[in-house]
Amino acid sequence: MSTTSHIRKNGDAIPVAASHDLRRQTVCVTGAGGFIGSWLVKLLLLKGYNVRGTVRNIEDMKNLHLKGLEGAEERLILYKADVLDYESICLAFDGCDGIFHVASPVTNDPEKVKVAVAGTMNAVNAAAKSGVRRFVFTSSIGAVHMNPNRSSDAVLDENCWSDLEYCKKTKHWYCYGKMLAELVAMDIAKKRELDLVVVVPPLTVGPMLQPILNASCFRVFTYMRGTKKAYRNAVMALVDVKDVAQAHIHVYEVDPNASGRYLCIATVVHRSKFVQMLSEMFSKYPITNECEDKVNPRVKPYKFSNKRLQELGLEYTPIKKSLYETVESLQEKGHLPPAHMLLVSPRIPSSL
Numbered sequence: 042m043s044t045t046s047h048i049r050k051n052g053d054a055i056p057v058a059a060s061h062d063l064r065r066q067t068v069c070v071t072g073a074g075g076f077i078g079s080w081l082v083k084l085l086l087l088k089g090y091n092v093r094g095t096v097r098n099i100e101d102m103k104n105l106h107l108k109g110l111e112g113a114e115e116r117l118i119l120y121k122a123d124v125l126d127y128e129s130i131c132l133a134f135d136g137c138d139g140i141f142h143v144a145s146p147v148t149n150d151p152e153k154v155k156v157a158v159a160g161t162m163n164a165v166n167a168a169a170k171s172g173v174r175r176f177v178f179t180s181s182i183g184a185v186h187m188n189p190n191r192s193s194d195a196v197l198d199e200n201c202w203s204d205l206e207y208c209k210k211t212k213h214w215y216c217y218g219k220m221l222a223e224l225v226a227m228d229i230a231k232k233r234e235l236d237l238v239v240v241v242p243p244l245t246v247g248p249m250l251q252p253i254l255n256a257s258c259f260r261v262f263t264y265m266r267g268t269k270k271a272y273r274n275a276v277m278a279l280v281d282v283k284d285v286a287q288a289h290i291h292v293y294e295v296d297p298n299a300s301g302r303y304l305c306i307a308t309v310v311h312r313s314k315f316v317q318m319l320s321e322m323f324s325k326y327p328i329t330n331e332c333e334d335k336v337n338p339r340v341k342p343y344k345f346s347n348k349r350l351q352e353l354g355l356e357y358t359p360i361k362k363s364l365y366e367t368v369e370s371l372q373e374k375g376h377l378p379p380a381h382m383l384l385v386s387p388r389i390p391s392s393l
């Protein structure tokens with residue numbers, strides 16, 4: 042077996058399997074049938090990994106696309122597992138080299154906070170028990186940016202954390218759950234000496250592999266359908282789903298000393314820019330061009346750093362391309378009618 046040598050931060054040289062050896066490893070992706078999980082499974086298979094994917098219902102139509110991925114027949118095994126069921130997670134993780142813990146409900150339902158947190162505790166404990174090489178956790182920008190005391194000039198980076206009390210007070214339960222889950226993961230990993238690395242994506246867009254509409258693509262869908270009558274005077278951070286999946290693989294593969302958080306943000310834009318990009322590409326759809334706020338100046342996009350992932354070699358897809366591919370896949374999967382089927386109606390200002 043060929044090996045290369047890498048230097049730890051403390052100066053010791055350690056042998057590290059060359060990347061082609063890494064790709065003979067067995068890794069497990071939780072939430073394999075979801076938007077990000079499906080792309081991660083696809084890229085891992087293309088790289089030659091033996092992949093295990095956890096889903097809650099193997100026979101559900103929404104997971105059938107996984108069986109059609111290139112390499113799936115030879116190297117993908119699906120495990121029925123609920124993150125709240127510790128034994129089912131242990132079975133899926135047993136004998137794995139690495140874990141990608143992606144599964145978590147993407148909803149603002151306060152009832153789901155316990156799924157995010159207890160599910161992560163189970164996953165981290167099961168990974169520690171199996172003695173995996175590295176545990177990659179999918180966090181969220183919700184664990185980073187929800188802090189009213191941060192200056193508008195501050196650069197958002199891996200040192201930034203949301204304010205849990207603020208999330209609670211403002212009922213941002215998704216952000217609250219993701220941040221608690223990340224903190225809990227770090228705490229258990231430290232105690233159990235598990236190698237934990239965290240990828241932190243913002244609103245993720247791009248082509249869907251799965252047949253059902255996930256929450257972040259639904260955001261694009263609402264603008265395309267014209268159900269959103271006006272946009273907020275606010276900014277949004279965006280990234281492509283393929284880049285998020287690749288980021289998970291980069292932090293797993295590239296640097297044996299990778300640790301802590303990695304912000305995976307391609308861009309931050311005002312909502313006006315977001316709707317402008319969609320309107321320019323899809324002018325026949327009833328996309329609003331109205332801002333809810335007719336009084337205040339436009340909120341300025343905040344500064345951010347995506348340096349850590351860039352240093353690992355991650356290149357970001359231009360967001361206009363990602364938005365184009367999101368809409369294309371909404372059409373292909375039958376969620377949106379193609380442009381030529383639309384009844385053309387004039388945009389009517391919401392004030393009328």
Ligand SMILES: NC(=O)c1ccc[n+]([C@@H]2O[C@H](COP(=O)([O-])OP(=O)(O)OC[C@H]3O[C@@H](n4cnc5c(N)ncnc54)[C@H](OP(=O)(O)O)[C@@H]3O)[C@@H](O)[C@H]2O)c1
Nearest residue numbers: 072075076077097123124143144145181242244245255257
């Ligand atoms: N999309 C984004 O904009 C975005 C941004 C930042 C972070 N993230 C994070 O990325 C991860 C994936 O999100 P996504 O956008 O791919 O959402 P998604 O398509 O809704 O996928 C979520 C996955 O979690 C699984 N899951 C939920 N509850 C579960 C449980 N109790 N046991 C086992 N699996 C469970 C779902 O499985 P079922 O199909 O069985 O429900 C699904 O596969 C989440 O951790 C999310 O917080 C997403």
